[in-house]
Amino acid sequence: MPAKPRHAQMDCSPGCPVEATLSLIGGKWKGLVLYHLMDGTLRFNELRRRLPNVTQRMLTNQLRELEADGLISRTIFAQVPPRVDYALTERGRSLRTVILALKEWGEEHAAA
């Protein structure tokens, strides 16, 4: 399983929670995914359209990891054509302030 042993060993002491949080949202496109899901539930291809530079495989990966971390939920409808909805969980929603802080800082300090 190619999960994220990124900061797996949380033996870092004081500032550790900082890294713990980063390890959850630090994946290459996770910030973006979470940001878009803050608008509400989206289907797989709706996300794809919003993130044109992400390959299908990467998007699937990131979504799976976010799901494994309990930040988003994945709801499958037994239909044809298939339909899968992605939405923030309660835990994911609690990241709102963090994501917004990142966004605001980025907007104000766009420096070259």
Next chain:
Amino acid sequence: MPAKPRHAQMDCSPGCPVEATLSLIGGKWKGLVLYHLMDGTLRFNELRRRLPNVTQRMLTNQLRELEADGLISRTIFAQVPPRVDYALTERGRSLRTVILALKEWGEEHAAA
């Protein structure tokens, strides 16, 4: 140069600033370094002692990247033994709210 082409192409549109910010603080130990420097200026080995799991080479790398991004300053004193001080720049200090948001979320949602 092995810098951070991480989110180099900032062609992501709406949530882009989120990724932009993450690309600056998303390095493996950058969050920690910034967090500790919020306490005030630190010398190289003082940082090392606070981050026991970081190899010297990695610490140097992260510091160099943070400096290149204008988040920290590096002051060399022509002494022997050598002395180098690291401190947050104005720009680095402006990250305070972001770092604290990360830390607080991490503390509250430590979940297994």
Next chain:
DNA sequence: ATCGACGGTATCCTTTTCGACACTATGTGC
């Protein structure tokens, strides 16, 4: 009969990241 939409997998390959380890220079204290 073929095409497209949907939500993926599977496979392969390249790039990036990270860690281990060794090595450097200089001056001081023993």
Next chain:
DNA sequence: GCACATAGTGTCGAAAAGGATACCGTCGAT
């Protein structure tokens, strides 16, 4: 003469992350 502290640098290699491409099954519309 030796070790120690300081703040690094260099090289190597493993592992992880990321990207490209091709493929799958089903249904409705053409």
